[in-house]
Amino acid sequence: MSAVPIIEARELSRRFGGRAVVTNVSLNLNEGESLALIGPNGAGKTTTLGMLTTALRPDSGSVRIAGQDALADPRRARAMLGVLFQDPALDDRMTPRETLRLHAALHGLPRRDTAALVADALERAGLSEAADRTIRGFSGGMKRRLELARALMHEPRLLVLDEPTLGLDPQGRLDLWARIGALRASGMAVLMTTHVLSEAESFDRVGILDGGRLVALDTPRALKLAHGGSSEASLDDVFFHLTGRALRDGDAPLRPALVRRRA
Template sequence: MSVRADTVEPMPSPPAIEAIELVKRYGQETAVDGVSFTVPPGTVLGLLGPNGAGKTTTVRMMTTLTEPTSGTARVAGYDVLTDPDQVRRHMGLTGQVATVDELLTGRENIRMIGGLYGIRRNHLNRIGDQLLQQFSLTDAGDRVVKSYSGGMRRRLDLAVSLLASPPVLFLDEPTTGLDPRSRSELWDVLRGLVAQGTTLLLTTQYLEEADQLADNIVVIDRGRIIAQGSPLELKQQAGRASLVVTVADVADLEPAHALLARTGAEVFTDTAARRLTASADGLDDMISVAGWLRDSGIGVDDIGLSRPSLDDVFLTLTGHRTEDSEEVGA
């Protein structure tokens, strides 16, 4: 019996990154306690947690900088314990602090690091020009890094980590200390890398950053994974969406309240703001309520769905917000 070629499903690609029961102890303290996850190629995993949750320690184990107490990890199919040289050849790493030399120019930093990678000079010059252009640093390429802004230094640090065109990139809190504009610019750069096929593991304590960039999120607290899933899946764990209606006339609050109650949800009224809030199953509820309000002639200034934030998720899972956690491990 023959099988048509177009009916055979393609084999799934192996994970670009795997953490397998990673554990790291420092004396009696356990910084990372049995962390496991996988990252498909060409996607972004956000490793989310407060300071001291174990994010940096996890990254250090996965990038061969720290040996696990037990467990292991694979990067681009290579084991960090049995094949660390291949792991380093197939990954890039940008740490929390920029590692570029402040006394050199941007272009000189690229040449120095490229030389350490063994990249030939003529090829390195071409790559360097491409990276400076990609990261909007061409005009600053011949200036000493000491004169760069924080955002420019982070972009140069990221550019240097891409000199060897690694398929996997680890970013340990890459936007810490950046102003909102610099952070947004760096997000755009990272989206471009993913569009080109790079796999990213991003550690962050910024909930908005994980929401903006990550396809999947692993929430870690006190060295353990407490939840994982897509941003939407995690938000759903924190509760249902809320339907929020602001009526144009305070006199319409009572009839509007009765209409929202038809969804079966409890309705909360803020008279001063002319606002009604009720839990909702999603867009269908909003469309239904909007139709009822229109048919009843009730004027509306605003209507929309409000979903739980990732901060709400973290509060639900741990009992505290990310910024409230005490430091346990790096």
């Protein structure tokens, strides 16, 4: 049986202020597969992720999510996605319970099931005892667990992670990766951007962006053999071989508000 694509992107391009930020990026992600996108600052990772999640409309190209034309019907396509943004996307005046109830309503989950779904999400996130405390006083790890619980509550087919461990302490990173590992083991497709190359080592495939172009896309082992000299090379070796060692300017972060305005 052939693999079922959850994302099919063809020739995606985007310009800002006359400057090409992403040029002709094509990639597939299959059901149950994991893909990490890495690249220097300004390589176009955030813009590519924005186009793949309908937050940004490409100037040219196409995106299909689980067979759905994401440009023709972005709302339906977004229903299949769970997204964990690089920047926190929580109202810290709310409680976890209120946050999850709102998410359930926005995704049209049955009202009769909402209380049970919220309780289950809180338990999975380890936040049952903090369910009615305002988020303002939460640690970074607690906020990340809540955001992950919210992203999964509507049972998406694809989990999208934009720099998921940014700002977390070692314990928080360990906990988050254990949760992500369990989701991958259950068969959920995962798409991630990261600057921490070791985080990409365990993913099925790794894509390397540079100058707005996808310069390599393959398994970590194949990339090491092709660009690192041997299977014993590191992704750092591959990364520097393909992108060089010069410092780069950063690109603008993907803002959750972009998604909310299109909702």
